[in-house]
Every structure is written in C-alpha cells, then in structure tokens.
Amino acid sequence: MKYPYKKLFVLFVFLFSVPLAADVSYDCFFTDNTLRVDYFQTGTASQEIISLDQIYREGEWPGTRSNLIDTLNLGQYLLKVYDLATNQLIFSHGYASIFGEWQTTDEAISGTFRTMHGTVRLPFPKRSVQLIIAKRNKKNVFINQFSTTIDPGSRFVNCEQKSFPYKINALISNGAPKNKVDLLIMGDGYTKKDLKKFHRDVKRYTDDLFRVSPFKERAKDFNVRTIDVISKDSGIDEPRKNQWKQTALGTSYNSLDLARYILSLSNKEIHDIAAMVPYDNIYILVNSPRYGGGGIFNCMATCYSGSEKGQPDWWSDYVFVHEFGHVFAGLADEYYTSDVAYNDLYPPDVEPWEPNITTLTNKEHLKWAALITPGTSIPTPWEKTRYDSLLSAAKQLDKKAADYDEKDKMLHQQAQAILDSPKYQGIVGCFEGAGYASQGIYRPAIDCRMFSKSLEGFCPVCRNAIERMINFQVN
Ligand SMILES: [Zn+2]
The missing domain is CATH 2.60.40.3250 (Peptidase M64, N-terminal domain)
Structure with a gap:
C-alpha cells in the first residue's frame, strides 16, 4: 500500500x-x-x-x-x-x-x-x-x-537543613549513589540501649538478602546505609493488644486492621530523618519478636526483628526478603490462602500492573511469555485441589487440642511436599491461585519467595523483574 x-x-x-x-x-x-x-x-x-x-x-x-x-x-x-x-x-x-x-x-x-x-x-x-x-x-x-x-x-x-542526633553507618559501600541501588535501613522501637541489637539485626538481614538470587549475583550494585534512629520506648504499637509505644518512626501492627501488617502513617517524620543520607528505598526494621511486616512499591518496607517464641528462626528471614521484593521491584503477593483486608484488589478483567501475577485475560500477550518453559500448558495444571484441602484442614484444626501442633505441622508439610514435587521444578507456566485469589489469577511457578512461607528463592519471573529494576537504577 x-x-x-x-x-x-x-x-x-x-x-x-x-x-x-x-x-x-x-x-x-x-x-x-x-x-x-x-x-x-x-x-x-x-x-x-x-x-x-x-x-x-x-x-x-x-x-x-x-x-x-x-x-x-x-x-x-x-x-x-x-x-x-x-x-x-x-x-x-x-x-x-x-x-x-x-x-x-x-x-x-x-x-x-x-x-x-x-x-x-x-x-x-x-x-x-x-x-x-x-x-x-x-x-x-x-x-x-x-x-x-x-x-x-x-x-x-x-531549604532548611534538618539535623538529628542519630549516627549514620555506611554498612555496604560499592560506589557513588547515582550508579547504585541505595538501600536505607532504619530501626523503629529501638531505644539507645537496643542499638547494638539493631546492628546485629541489620547484619543478619542484609546477609540473608544477599544470599538470595539475583541479589547475590548483583550485590556490588547495592549500597546499604543505616541510621541509628533512637526511640523512647522499646517495641512498637500493637492496637489489638492495647499496647502503645512512643517510637520515632510511628510503625504499628494491625495496619489496615490486619493482625500482622506493619506500616507507618508518620510519613513526614520518616522522610525527614531519611534525608540524612542518599536513598532509593526505605526499609524499617521494627524491634519486636512478633511476626509481621509490610512492603509497598517504592514507598516503604517493614519487617519484625524476629524471633517469636515457638516459631522457627528462619520465618523472619523469609519476611525480610519477601517484603523487599514488594518495595524494590513491585512484586505482588503470589499467595492466596491468607486473610487480607482488600476487596477486589485485582478485578478479574484487568491485568495487574505487578510483573509476577496475571489474570490471563490476554493470554496471547502474556507478560512473561518469553520465560515460559516450552511445551508447558497454559494454564498449567497442578494439584491445587489437594493443596487447598490440606491447608483448609489445617485452618479447621482445634487450636486448643493437645495434638494441634503436630497435626498442623503434618498438614503443612504435606502441602509443601506438593510444591516441592520434582515434576514442577524449573517449570515456568501459569499456575492458578495468586494475588489473594484462589481462582482467576495466576502465578508463574509452583513456588516462589512471593508465594510460600519458606526460604524458597524467587521464581524466574520475579528474578527477571528484580534484575530489570537493578539494571534500570544503576545505569
Ligand atoms: Zn515469583
């Protein structure tokens, strides 16, 4: 023509x-x-x-x-x-x-x-x-x-220069801020006496982060700084327990009225203090052993300092890296079995903006098409009915029963065994169940750090999204 x-x-x-x-x-x-x-x-x-x-x-x-x-x-x-x-x-x-x-x-x-x-x-x-x-x-x-x-x-x-009596530490230095991802970690609910613990907590968590791919391979692209923010009280607010603490950064459990969601509404105070150093992302460690955290893309991430009595130590390591996936790369939660406060967060007819979940409304243009394992059916069949029934049986157990712990552990182990099954390993497809919805939303792999509460690495699609973000920021 x-x-x-x-x-x-x-x-x-x-x-x-x-x-x-x-x-x-x-x-x-x-x-x-x-x-x-x-x-x-x-x-x-x-x-x-x-x-x-x-x-x-x-x-x-x-x-x-x-x-x-x-x-x-x-x-x-x-x-x-x-x-x-x-x-x-x-x-x-x-x-x-x-x-x-x-x-x-x-x-x-x-x-x-x-x-x-x-x-x-x-x-x-x-x-x-x-x-x-x-x-x-x-x-x-x-x-x-x-x-x-x-x-x-x-x-x-x-243009006023604000100052705070808090010490700055350059924990990991790999170059000028403009060419690096600059992560700032601040503590909340740490008193002056708790600062040594803050340094220990930061060290443990950053070691965890750089043990997980692709952060492990890209560690040289990161700077990590900490600010020794001092709170008057030790610990943070827990409204459902009527526990109130005076802390510098205003973090609280029960955010959006969810038991374990930790966020802060003291945004101005956080950014006033953060301005002491160059930063791309803010991570707030809260000095509390109770399980919890939160992560909102390019806004803030939070994580408890671990470890709650009776819980495995590695749970907090899981949370720290998982929440960083949210704040840094905009990754969505791939799980769908936990209680959330959201209604219709992902309408079934709209493709989510997050890189790691899809509604498949446009199957021909699937956003991770390039990573799909050749020969994989879309959607990808998996033992979802059995997985769901094991987790729902665990939820229905009588928590007061003498054998509750034993039974709960067994059901979760059986559910995890499905995720660990060799037939799904290394497969990128579209597995139903993601983004808090059991049906209609799909995740790329059977398991991922954004899916199960485990030390599983990021799935190939999440890894790709993290690498894309690092490449964008270090150029
Ligand atoms: Zn993933």
Whole structure:
C-alpha cells in the first residue's frame, strides 16, 4: 500500500517530536540536589483528592541520571515532571501508596473519609517545572489526579537543613549513589540501649538478602546505609493488644486492621530523618519478636526483628526478603490462602500492573511469555485441589487440642511436599491461585519467595523483574 506523502510527513513529525528517554540530559535540567514534594491524599474508596503540603530542597540526588523517564510501567501511581518552558517530559517515576491500598478496605468502601501523607522525590530542577501525579483507574489507564507548578528558586521551596542526633553507618559501600541501588535501613522501637541489637539485626538481614538470587549475583550494585534512629520506648504499637509505644518512626501492627501488617502513617517524620543520607528505598526494621511486616512499591518496607517464641528462626528471614521484593521491584503477593483486608484488589478483567501475577485475560500477550518453559500448558495444571484441602484442614484444626501442633505441622508439610514435587521444578507456566485469589489469577511457578512461607528463592519471573529494576537504577 502506498502512503500518501502528507501522511508520511505527519508520521515523521510525530516520530521526531516524541521525547525519547535518552533525550533528557540530566545536566541540562537538574542540579545535584533532590526536590522532595510532600502531599496529602484524602478520600474514600471511590474518590481521592491530592493536596500539596510542602516542598523541600534536600541533599544529593541518589537516583540514576541516565534513566530519567520510567519505562518499567509499574505502580499504581506515576509521578510526571515537565519542563515548563518546553513542555518536555523530563522525569517520571512509578510507585504505590498506603492510601491506594487502604481504598480497597471495608472502611474506605463504607464511605469513611481518611487522609494520609505521601512523598515524591525527583532531581532538583534548574527551571520551573509542572509536576503531575497520575493514578491508574479501574482499567489501568493513568488519569491525572494532581498538578502544580514549582519554581525551584522561589520562597516556597523549603531549604532548611534538618539535623538529628542519630549516627549514620555506611554498612555496604560499592560506589557513588547515582550508579547504585541505595538501600536505607532504619530501626523503629529501638531505644539507645537496643542499638547494638539493631546492628546485629541489620547484619543478619542484609546477609540473608544477599544470599538470595539475583541479589547475590548483583550485590556490588547495592549500597546499604543505616541510621541509628533512637526511640523512647522499646517495641512498637500493637492496637489489638492495647499496647502503645512512643517510637520515632510511628510503625504499628494491625495496619489496615490486619493482625500482622506493619506500616507507618508518620510519613513526614520518616522522610525527614531519611534525608540524612542518599536513598532509593526505605526499609524499617521494627524491634519486636512478633511476626509481621509490610512492603509497598517504592514507598516503604517493614519487617519484625524476629524471633517469636515457638516459631522457627528462619520465618523472619523469609519476611525480610519477601517484603523487599514488594518495595524494590513491585512484586505482588503470589499467595492466596491468607486473610487480607482488600476487596477486589485485582478485578478479574484487568491485568495487574505487578510483573509476577496475571489474570490471563490476554493470554496471547502474556507478560512473561518469553520465560515460559516450552511445551508447558497454559494454564498449567497442578494439584491445587489437594493443596487447598490440606491447608483448609489445617485452618479447621482445634487450636486448643493437645495434638494441634503436630497435626498442623503434618498438614503443612504435606502441602509443601506438593510444591516441592520434582515434576514442577524449573517449570515456568501459569499456575492458578495468586494475588489473594484462589481462582482467576495466576502465578508463574509452583513456588516462589512471593508465594510460600519458606526460604524458597524467587521464581524466574520475579528474578527477571528484580534484575530489570537493578539494571534500570544503576545505569
Ligand atoms: Zn515469583
């Protein structure tokens, strides 16, 4: 077919006017500093208003200076920054938020309004910019939620230097922040006396992290810093036990009213203290032996310090690495048998943005098609009925019975044996049961660090997603 010349011309103009990621020159648009924008998110399940809180100039920009446009397409939210003079997109960044998760809870659906605090960061612009926060709608399309213009030289940018009496440690140093993934670990619920324990806990967890592929092979791409944050009380809030602690970072069990979910709503305090060092991701260790944790993509991760009486030591090691999968690579939970607070978090007709679960609505364009083991049926058959019945039998056991522990252990061992069966090992396919749903959502492998509570490594699809994120950040 012959293209009319006019059409061809329009096509050329279009092609050459779209800014490519590589077109954005860091030095042309940005200084070495970081611009931090704090905001409030207010609303219910069905509405959200974002309003500006404060704008800050902070220290060294820790992120990549080459990949300024986020091409990974992850996260429920997308920060977009345009040069005001030329209207060129000069920075973008995908992330998720506690508010976004809260919107799927019963409380939000009942129409209760709540406000939560959020933060986005970008390299400090040399000229005025337009900053937009967009959010995916139910069909996954990004819709602009908030827009403001920022003159970086104006009096509305707070340039005060905050200081805190906390010691900084460069635990693992592999190079300049701009070329590395900079992980910041802070403790909450550690008193001055508990700091030695904090250092021990951090050492144990970072050793765990870099024992697991692909972090093991890519350890040289990471810097790890810690801040010795001191809390007044030892331990953290446990609302269901009416236990309240005064801590520096405000973490709490029972977040979103779930027993073991640990998050903090003290977002501003966390980012004020975090600004003492360059960081890409924040991990908060909570000084508590009770099982729990949380992880929200590019927002925060939390993990208990282990180990609860009567529980295996390795449970906390499992949690630490699992939650890092959430915060760092945007991985979804692949499990489906635990109780969660979410309603309709993954509608069956919408493909989740997370790289490791799928609704298979578009089977021909499956996002991990390149990794599927040749000859594997899609969906991939597995002993799901038996696995489900073993776990449901375990749930129905009488916890007060004398042989409860023994029976519970046996049923879980039988369920784990299905996952460990040689016939599934190394197979990448589409296994039904993922993302808190027993049906209609699929995971790539029989087992993964994002699926079972075990020291299983990441499945090939999760490993791939983690590597992609590392490659994006270190370039
Ligand atoms: Zn996985």
